[in-house]
Amino acid sequence: MVHEPNNWGRFGPDDQRGTLNLLTPDVVLDALRGARTGQVLSLAMPIRGATSSPAPTTVPHLRGRxxxxxxxxxxxxxxxxxxxxxxxxxxxxxxxxxVTCHGTTTHMDALCHMWSGDELYNGHPAARVRSYGATRCGIEQVGGVVARGLLFDVPRHLGLDHLLAGFRIPAELLEEIATPRPGDVAVIRTGWPLVWQRSPEEYWSGQPGLSADAGRWLAAHDVSVVACDNAAVGGLNPRGLADEDLADDLHLILLHRHGVHLVEMLWLEELGAEARAEFVFVAAPLRIEGGTGSPITPLAIL
Structure with missing residues (x-):
């Protein structure tokens, strides 16, 4: 059982969609009114090549995946x-x-992707996650996501090209940039994919990301999705792992406790260059029954 603040039971005992329930028709229609120019930007990394080609190694990914x-x-x-x-x-x-979704390409995490103890989000039994798929909280529960996107361009706010590997974004810094409304997709730019272009070894030396208090701040503001251009939303050490304990693990805070879906490994450079804080965010995972995640191509409509 989860004892700290969480969304378990908030949307009903059988809920498998978490804060995506906040995307009611009225909220979606209000988000669509935010489009101004009709320009459409892809926020996805490319998928390249085959085993006989070096092409896949030219795209950022976690080592060993x-x-x-x-x-x-x-x-x-x-x-x-x-x-x-x-x-x-x-x-x-x-x-x-x-495709191996996690750590290799732009993807969305399902609520069954990570948990602690013997329960998934909302108290669903973790035993329902098996080798043939998850019968609770799989990625097929998502459907489509149409929402107001809110860009937190942290390095631009700090006058940097990208954050440093050991930087953990505090809640106070997010609050300086913007305040999300319920149902917003919080899009976090660290600029870390730029490092890959300079050196894969430097890219693998660690990654900047959200701090635990920033994750709790976003959850408290009822965002529907947290999306980031790094590989794990939270930061990583040189071994590709998070240093936080279970209480402060970003995946457990957001996926497990609050039912906030995660999108990782975005490409946000063109969006950042537009200097638009608000836009229409559109994404839909593949309808993989029982999947722990899915590759996606998120779109920003300006």
Whole structure:
């Protein structure tokens, strides 16, 4: 049982969507009114290449995680670059994609992704998470997310290109930048993906991220989603792990206790360059039944 402040039971004993329940039709319609120019920006990292190509290693990822693999099919069985004839002079190329979501590409975490003890978010039994999928709190419960996006461009606020690896963003700094409304998607820019372009080894030396008190501050403001351009929302040490204990772990604070879905490994440089704090955020995970997460392509509509 969770004993510190949480959202368990708030949306009913059977709830599996957490603060996404705050995205009522009125809230969604209000968010859509925030579009001004109609410009659409992708906030996703690219997925590149196959095992025979160095391309996947050119995209930021956590060390040691299986990289996404993209294959082209000539005849439906031979995965190599090319196309197959289908008659009347037409040719068709097919694709196969293998993706390990967490730590390798832009993705959303389901509420079944992490827990402590024997209960998932809202008291659902953790035993329902099995090798064939989670029968509670899977990613298919999300549906689509349309909300007001609120950009917290922390390095720009501090006059930096990117935060340093050991920096943990305090709640007071977020409060200086903006105050979210219930249902907002809080988008946190650290600028850390820029480091990959300079040195993968430096990228793997650790990562900046939210502090535990910043996570609690966002949860207290009823955000529907927390999205970040780093690999874990919270910070990481050189071993790719969080240093916080269980009480202060960002995934447990947000996913497990408050039912706030997480989006990780965004690309926010174009959005940051627009200097727009508010925008329409749109995203939908793949409908993977029982999935602990899904690759997504979030969009910012300005």
């Amino acid at each position: 299986p990289l996404p693999q993209h294959f082209m099919s000539v005849d439906g069985g031979d995965y190599a670059a090319g196309a197959r004839p289908v008659g009347a002079g037409l040719r068709v190329a097919d694709d196969a994609l293998i």
